[in-house]
Amino acid sequence: MSELSYLGVPLVRPKVGFFELSSCEGCQLQLLNNEATLLDFLNLVEIVNFREGMSERADTYDLAFVEGSVTRKDEIARLTEIRKNAKILIALGSCACFGGVNQLKNRFRDLEWVKKEVYGDFPIETMEVHPLKDFVQVDLEIFGCPIKKEEVERIVTDLVLGKTVRHPEYPVCMECKANQNLCLFELGEPCLGPVTRAGCDAWCPNNRRGCWGCRGPAEAANLSQLEKIMRTYGFDSETILDRLECFGGFASFTETIRSPAKKTPTRRKKA
């Protein structure tokens, strides 16, 4: 491979490892799904650990991308080990950042019932679902279910160049408007675009699908205003809650909307 340089300054190709805890492994696969630029991307980094794609493994790496959430005790140990070996630990995707869809099981507050519903009396080990930051220091979060591969490539490029990585502070609604889409509320679709962090270029609304908030809240997200809009367009609390609680990014807000009589998730400790 040729030497990397930027503005004439030689750059070090970082050693990169990909790891997965409880997840669909789709975020890692998104990288292989980037056929057009995959070979360029591979030239930018040295992949030393990628179980899903290669047999060779190494235990020291500059960047560790960790996908998935923590749902069993042995995953805490694996995560701690990865943290020890990595210079920079990156939470890859909504499961790693917020618990993702996995955390939907937390809302029952009764793990024994959850286990029995799926496995009957067969003994199976699980625990309440947590994002990575509940156990280790996370240096960078990449949001989304799935992650947007262009965004990952930009972030990795920034890391290689030593640039600061910044996420948009504004909501998906801004990107959607810029794309000149019809507002989904006008089409009768519920949408979390007004409160969800941008960066996906309004991926779902572009396809006439309301936003489900997979990237978590934008800075200064106005949830009470969202609730007001949703009610104006005739959506009930359950529809709002279904979307807000789907990926865990809005965990701190869902408590206030949920009626006290319902089974509710345990409150997550703030990292």
Place this chain on the structure above:
Amino acid sequence: MKLSCEVKVHHLTRVEGHGNINISIKNGVVKKAQWEVVETPRFFEAMLVGKHWENAPYICGRICGICSIGHTLASIRAVENAFAITPSTQTANLRLLLKHMETLQSHILHLYFLAAPDFLGTGSVLPLAKTHPLVVQRALRLKLLANDACDLIGGRRLHPTRTIVGGFTMLPEKSELEQIRQRLLASVPDLLASAELFKTFVIPDFIRETEFVSLKGDTDYPFIGGELISTDGVRKKEEEYLAMTNEYCTEGFTSKLSKLSRPSFAVGALARLNNNFTLLHPTAQEISQSLGLAPVNHNPYMSNVAQLVECVQVTLDSVRLIDTLLASPWQEARQPVKAKQGAGVGAVEVPRGILYHYYAFDRQGKVIKADCVIPTSQNHANILHDIEALASQYARIGKQDREIELLAEMLVRAYDPCISCSVH
């Protein structure tokens, strides 16, 4: 000759999810031959309980990062069957086209990125980019085409956005479909070159008589819905899927396992092909025979070849589907959905085999019960029994540890397991 060996593979690479292989042979006798699944369960079936029907396809598509389109379509079919909704011909054709393109991208990913390195003697596809650049470029070209088509029809290649109960949120432009059609036709030489490449691979000589389960097509090679069939002569209706899957739990597996007429059975490309060979496109049949694959084939390593044949099948059938879609003006993208009390099953042939989603709804259309039976969980017991048979075959002959380890790894990879899916 070496008659003792120890194989311990912790977290097998180049498969989706976490599984271990343990083989122990002492003086020509197999002491242990295990396939273990240690993946953490995620409890999707519990998550859905109490949720409004609309959540089911959105959440369940996220069971899998490779076949999210297949999961979404199985989930949608289950909901539509429960609500007695029949999709329009246009919707059915678009869904099948989307399904075909997922099959193509998944098979190409498996054949070139996960399986081929074993046959070419490398640990991953990365060195092949240097040593076999044309092969890697061809794989990327085919995968890009399939993924672009998934983006176009489903809105997104992973966790699709446009697929909903009742149809689609929006339709592709016809000119874009025409472009995909052109690219599909142009990809045929790449598929033929892939077949030539696979002819050069030495497929391990291993036969274990197996029961194969899949959908049974009437007039077309089947992918979405229909009757269930096994090579041992079992036939069931889609809604009788429980009689076909017989799930149980056992030590060493966080996934459930399945059985039918024998202690285990297999699903996947080889099962589909074994049960529906005559329904393949003539060109696909020809390529299959040229690669030494004719029904009923009991060599699990031939699953790779079956996937390749299916790549040809779905590519040619996609051209036919696009021609049909282009021949008439666009109809409404979606039909209205009215929830009702009841239950429904959706059986869909996803890349790794037959997948079932089942939901029961109350009067408000909220999920009372959910059940998903995953292809890889149906295959786990068969993988285990194959490893046992493989170990005893080579215990008699005597092989080096590394040789047996590689053959066992290749065997598991041939099933293209999606382990996190199987432990949803």
